[in-house]
Amino acid sequence: MSRPPGPGRTRLVRHREVAFPVPAVRREVLTAVPADAEGRPPLLFVPGFGAGAWVFAEHWLDHAAGRGFPAYAVSLRGHGGSGRHPRTTLRAYVHDVVQTACGLPRQAVLVGHGAGALVVAMALSRYPARAAVLAAPVFGGPATALRALWRHPVGTLPALVGGPLRLRRGQLFGRELPVAEARAYQRRMGRAAPLAQWQLLAHRAPERPVGDPPVLVLGSPDDAVVSGRALGRVARRYGGAPLLFPGMGHALMLDRGWREPLDAVLDWLEKVTG
Amino acid sequence: MSFEYGGPVGGAPDWRSAYDRGDTVCVIGAGASGLVATKNLVEHGFGVDCYDRETSVGGIWNWRHDRSPVYATAHLISSRPATGFPDFPMPDSWPDYPHHSQVLAYLQRYADHFDLRRHIWFGTEVVRVRPVHGGRWEVTTRSTGGYTERTHRYAAVVVANGHHWYPHLPEIEGLDGYTGETVHASAVKDPTSLRGRRVLIVGAGNTGCDLAAEAAAQRAAACWLSTRRGYWYIPKYVFGRPVDQVNELVLAARLPLRVRQWLFHRILRLVVGDLRRFGLPRPDHRVYESHPIVNSQLIYQLGHGRVIPVADVARFGRTTVELVDGVSLEPDLVVFATGYLPRFEFLDPHLLAIDDAGRPHLPLHMFSPREPTLAVAGLLQPDSGLFPLVHWQTVAIARWLRVALSDPPAAAALQPRLAALAARRWHDARLRDSARHWFEVSHVRYLRGLQRLLDLLERAR
Numbered sequence: 001m002s003r004p005p006g007p008g009r010t011r012l013v014r015h016r017e018v019a020f021p022v023p024a025v026r027r028e029v030l031t032a033v034p035a036d037a038e039g040r041p042p043l044l045f046v047p048g049f050g051a052g053a054w055v056f057a058e059h060w061l062d063h064a065a066g067r068g069f070p071a072y073a074v075s076l077r078g079h080g081g082s083g084r085h086p087r088t089t090l091r092a093y094v095h096d097v098v099q100t101a102c103g104l105p106r107q108a109v110l111v112g113h114g115a116g117a118l119v120v121a122m123a124l125s126r127y128p129a130r131a132a133v134l135a136a137p138v139f140g141g142p143a144t145a146l147r148a149l150w151r152h153p154v155g156t157l158p159a160l161v162g163g164p165l166r167l168r169r170g171q172l173f174g175r176e177l178p179v180a181e182a183r184a185y186q187r188r189m190g191r192a193a194p195l196a197q198w199q200l201l202a203h204r205a206p207e208r209p210v211g212d213p214p215v216l217v218l219g220s221p222d223d224a225v226v227s228g229r230a231l232g233r234v235a236r237r238y239g240g241a242p243l244l245f246p247g248m249g250h251a252l253m254l255d256r257g258w259r260e261p262l263d264a265v266l267d268w269l270e271k272v273t274g
Numbered sequence: 275m276s277f278e279y280g281g282p283v284g285g286a287p288d289w290r291s292a293y294d295r296g297d298t299v300c301v302i303g304a305g306a307s308g309l310v311a312t313k314n315l316v317e318h319g320f321g322v323d324c325y326d327r328e329t330s331v332g333g334i335w336n337w338r339h340d341r342s343p344v345y346a347t348a349h350l351i352s353s354r355p356a357t358g359f360p361d362f363p364m365p366d367s368w369p370d371y372p373h374h375s376q377v378l379a380y381l382q383r384y385a386d387h388f389d390l391r392r393h394i395w396f397g398t399e400v401v402r403v404r405p406v407h408g409g410r411w412e413v414t415t416r417s418t419g420g421y422t423e424r425t426h427r428y429a430a431v432v433v434a435n436g437h438h439w440y441p442h443l444p445e446i447e448g449l450d451g452y453t454g455e456t457v458h459a460s461a462v463k464d465p466t467s468l469r470g471r472r473v474l475i476v477g478a479g480n481t482g483c484d485l486a487a488e489a490a491a492q493r494a495a496a497c498w499l500s501t502r503r504g505y506w507y508i509p510k511y512v513f514g515r516p517v518d519q520v521n522e523l524v525l526a527a528r529l530p531l532r533v534r535q536w537l538f539h540r541i542l543r544l545v546v547g548d549l550r551r552f553g554l555p556r557p558d559h560r561v562y563e564s565h566p567i568v569n570s571q572l573i574y575q576l577g578h579g580r581v582i583p584v585a586d587v588a589r590f591g592r593t594t595v596e597l598v599d600g601v602s603l604e605p606d607l608v609v610f611a612t613g614y615l616p617r618f619e620f621l622d623p624h625l626l627a628i629d630d631a632g633r634p635h636l637p638l639h640m641f642s643p644r645e646p647t648l649a650v651a652g653l654l655q656p657d658s659g660l661f662p663l664v665h666w667q668t669v670a671i672a673r674w675l676r677v678a679l680s681d682p683p684a685a686a687a688l689q690p691r692l693a694a695l696a697a698r699r700w701h702d703a704r705l706r707d708s709a710r711h712w713f714e715v716s717h718v719r720y721l722r723g724l725q726r727l728l729d730l731l732e733r734a735r
Binding site: 105 | 360
């Protein structure tokens with residue numbers, strides 16, 4: 001799954017980036033750095049809407065560092081320990097990812113989860129990542145909203161009028177995760193900015209990535225948020241088929257089998273960046 | 275662009291001993307332009323050998339380099355988002371107008387982030403670049419200050435040696451017999467050295483105005499600023515926002531030039547007012563018709579009497595400087611803020627179509643009109659930050675080289691389209707004094723041209 005087929009062309013004139021720079025906020029970045037990275041590229045994990053960097057700090061950061069990859073996770077503005085800003089849009093989230101990536105010592109691999117995968121896909125046109133991983137990607141659109149409404153109307157309806165989006169335990173996790181643990185995770189979830197939530201319904205397709213990074217798409221056929229068809233569509237966009245992990249819920253990095261998808265990602269990275 | 279092609283690529287080897295570097299591209303200079311050229315060529319799959327005469331990256335932005343013109347208190351005059359590379363923005367925690375040391379830190383981080391230093395040969399000066407049989411290049415280098423020369427053969431050469439390091443000194447009557455101290459602005463490293471002195475600054479470009487305001491702030495005993503013409507002095511902020519960001523908004527609206535000029539005349543009348551009140555001549559041209567001078571402090575210092583505007587210099591006496599209006603000054607230091615000249619001593623001038631005044635004439639300000647595998651990066655004077663333009667220039671150079679080296683027939687087929695593109699004008703307005711501003715470009719117009727070039731090259735792939 002290498003070279004993505006350039007959806008759209010690279011735009012050179014970017015008035016908005018100059019005329020309306022995204023305001024700075026404090027960014028929370030959690031890290032786990034191995035003693036010796038042996039030339040392995042740093043990984044930057046980007047959580048989805050509602051989640052902070054902590055979702056990766058639970059298991060993935062330490063495991064990635066254990067396998068020799070310097071691992072970082074950023075909280076998008078308004079999430080986790082990052083500062084907030086009124087009128088936050090998808091563009092501001094992309095800005096947060098690009099700024100964090102540029103602050104890392106080496107050219108980074110971007111790993112986005114959920115709507116964070118869309119943010120990563122957009123960031124790829126603003127930062128030449130070493131490689132990119134889109135895990136259970138939520139690229140939005142009406143179908144995503146309808147699916148969420150169907151699965152959990154009470155949690156989804158408020159989001160349509162600017163309220164927070166809530167997901168049920170069954171949407172986020174597989175059956176094997178103990179209920180108490182799942183509830184604890186759910187309680188820690190926050191919310192994305194209303195504008196960004198609406199933009200998830202209708203936004204321009206991500207521009208083509210710069211620097212032709214290899215892109216891996218992965219997910220679960222039992223994900224209650226991302227349909228198999230949506231997953232396949234994203235994977236095709238980047239010229240491949242998705243890597244599947246049956247039995248897992250949407251929150252791959254917190255679910256019981258968290259080790260398996262991460263190991264697959266790291267194996268793939270060792271192959272494409274080695 | 276009209277290229278006269280040499281023989282087939284990879285012809286018979288030259289008789290002289292030269293180490294052949296195969297498909298590797300040679301980049302000359304590891305300043306901002308050289309770094310971004312190296313990064314983009316590597317990103318497009320090329321091997322790169324980059325040579326720099328200094329021992330570290332940053333070019334003119336590294337004030338330790340002996341050719342660096344930056345002085346201790348220099349800040350950018352384009353704002354942060356208009357200045358950084360488009361795919362590696364400057365930290366958003368930095369101020370609107372970063373200090374020059376931040377620009378150097380930024381370039382060093384860029385080099386580290388993309389692991390560029392392994393492609394750079396430091397302390398190595400390029401002394402000669404000449405085309406050899408088969409469209410290839412022989413590059414002769416010498417360690418800085420040494421004698422041994424080495425010659426390598428490359429598939430292409432990208433010149434990124436900058437154009438802000440070789441001082442242009444004007445020829446003024448009597449200058450040879452003048453006994454007072456004269457320096458070029460590039461030699462003024464520390465403005466505190468101006469304290470207590472009687473300084474005459476010749477030339478009211480961005481450097482001249484900055485130095486005049488600095489001299490005033492450092493309590494020079496007297497500071498005269500000699501200008502030949504009236505200019506527009508654009509403040510760094512209007513409406514509480516960096517002026518280039520406001521300009522970008524106006525450009526985004528795609529207003530006709532005349533309307534933009536009218537708008538900026540109104541804005542400048544409101545925020546700066548009539549320059550004649552400060553003793554400056556009235557601008558003899560409209561906004562956008564010369565290189566913008568961005569300076570908020572000059573007007574302030576003029577208003578406080580700490581800078582005195584004077585007329586153009588007519589001639590030098592033994593100890594005096596006579597102005598065209600008959601006034602005679604007796605400064606103890608004359609600073610020539612009279613700009614820089616581009617220099618390509620290592621190249622045969624006809625390869626870059628360099629005219630008698632030392633100005634190269636290049637299609638799109640970057641390609642050699644003679645050789646398809648020779649390009650120049652960063653030889654532009656834009657009305658915005660330079661780095662974004664050089665980034666896209668070098669992306670275009672990398673893509674062009676990919677076509678030119680791997681598929682010469684496709685490259686030849688592109689010629690008519692490229693020639694049409696090269697014939698375009700790159701400035702929105704008719705420039706006053708266009709001989710001096712020969713490489714001035716309007717950044718949006720130029721970017722649209724590069725976009726067109728990239729689209730053509732994309733289709734040729």
